Amino acid sequence: MARRSGRSALRTAAAAAATLTAATLAVAGCSSSGSSSSASSSGSHQVVHLTITDWDNGMQTVVNTWNKAHPDIQVQLIKPSGTGYTLYNKLITDNRAGTNPDISEVEYQALPEMVANKVIISLDKYLPGLAAKYSTAALDQVRFQGSVYGVPQNICPMVFFYRQDVFSKLGLKAPTTWDQYAADAAAIHQANPKQYLGNFDAADPEWFAGLAQQAGANWWTTSGDKWTVAIDDAATQKVAAYWQGLVNKGVISPEPSFSTQWNTDMNNGTMVGWVSAQWAPNQLPTIAPSTAGKWQAAALPAWTAGDQAVGTWGGEAEVVTANSKHPAQAAQFVQWMNSTTQGLNLLIKNVDAFPAATFAQALPALSSPPAFMSDQPDYYALMKTIAQNVRGFQIWGPNASVTFSSYSDAFASALQNHTSFAQALNKVQTTTVNDMQKSGFQVAG
């Protein structure tokens, strides 16, 4: 789940923005009382209207359930015109105009940037008991300088998906190391020159970041107010060199994930594997409907046999925006959705979310696999194991959007012009550091 279906950045959203303005202007009165997290029921019986942007399929059911139980706080779901960075850039721009929705879905890697641009607010005073429900690792994704800025919804460890039928025909097993993955990729391409075990995704920087995390990279670290940026560190260089080798040998496709070409290849059996993440079963039915029942999930191949660390691709928190006129009520909704049994059961059933809240990973709703993986009854058990060994960066950069757009440009060019991935990586590093220095962030080194 939680993935973009493309990166067409240009769908206009004037209509959505207009709706948002109308909705935020609609209700006055019921001002948040500050320390109380249930301000709605106090005093006047005016209904509070909230808006939420969320691109996940199945969210309407979640919102409807809340609205039925809370006549005082009515939430309206707005599908954003774009997902991922298309949405985050819009949130930053609209924040200046004061037209943001009350609540939004934001992936973890964009949170520091949202805080830096004052798009979202700290939830400390509205949700004081939140921390107890989450592991430190999950909390670290939303906590900056001691303040919590969002309620973690899910974690999305990277997972390897492969076509069981193709593998067994060739007598292959799911690769456990990257060396084996490379050998399998070559074997599959040799057996059928049209087939590929996977693709190198130059369009999605978070995919590459996840692979770098697994290798032990730490792109951003901080000490005090100082940043250290190490996007071209040894671990990341290792990952880049590995994939460059596969691309150069021609055993891996250079087509970006979710592109038209790749979707077609996934559906017609040309692409027989996908280095993806926990949410893939939510996307595969639309990407490759005619391959239903042929996929299996396995732990991501490791750099050294037995190392269980994986990175993440995606995963998001729900945040309350600085534009919201009813932050207390918004926080209340966000907490209900992401950290109560009722909310999380709805998310698991309707959105295929793998919850970040520790208690929720034992919910009975997780005992049956998502529909697309019905042949793999222990799907969620596997996810639970994998999720225990998630390795992340210390923090995501305050200008991660610059890093990511630079990644897409640099690696797409490297693929197009057959130039070195190492150089592309240096470019991403330089662009990121230059932009941080230009804005006035303290960057070490």
Place this chain on the structure above:
Amino acid sequence: MAKRRPRLLPVLLVTPALVLLALFTIAPAGYALYLSLMKVRVSGGLLGTTTTQVFAGAGNYVATFTDPEFWHSLGRMLLVAVVGVPATVILATLFALCLDANRARLTTVTRLAIFLPYAVPGVIASLLWGFLYLPATSPIGGEVINYFGGRTIFFTVANVAVWGVVGFNTVVLYTALRALPRDTVEAAQIDGASEAQIALRIKLPLIAPAIAMISLFSVIGALQLFNEPTALRPLANAITSTWVPLMRVYSDAFVNNDIYGGAASAFTLLVMTVTATVLVRVLANQLTRRERG
């Protein structure tokens, strides 16, 4: 009273145009100029939550001019223009002359057919063409020809743009042709000129001003290249987010969250567009004059 009216009327007549120009062209351009001279400085801890807008002087312009990517994007735009502008002008002229030929039949239907692509929005046209180009879906040899290759990409993008605008330009030229005095053409016929000779020696020079005008529009259109490469971008690795100057402006302002740098590039581009427009006009005028003289 009697004297005042003739003075007031001309002013009144141009007022709507001037007001609109001031409000929606000059004012935004002025604001862009202002923004391009500013920059943002963050302070206040790790995430820099305190931001102040400070004067940047020429800093943003220096950054634009010293960024090799700016010149590369300009170069790529020119390459598309070098392919696209002549193709548009030549095809439009050819179609218009054919339609205007004496022996042409079914001209109304044909004119409509040629014009039709102009009615298709650029983004949709790009997506349609994208599917025609992609190996997975291509009926026009995408399996064999790599339409997204290092060199082919310029033709690929130019083709979408040309396909979209040729019809409009054809109609402009055709209208110019229909407005020519018929006796000139008839005189040529009586003198024994062939259909081709009439087209090339009589009609073509006479519609030279119209051709100059569509050339000018095509050049301006090329400078504003954005829709086609942006819509084609997700399909392959060939097009980066800064592929042409306008994409770079968009990327700076709305992806990299640097509205100031974006404004500087936008303003630079504005100056370049105006300069190019003036240059093309002067050139076209001289050409026309020379042919008349």
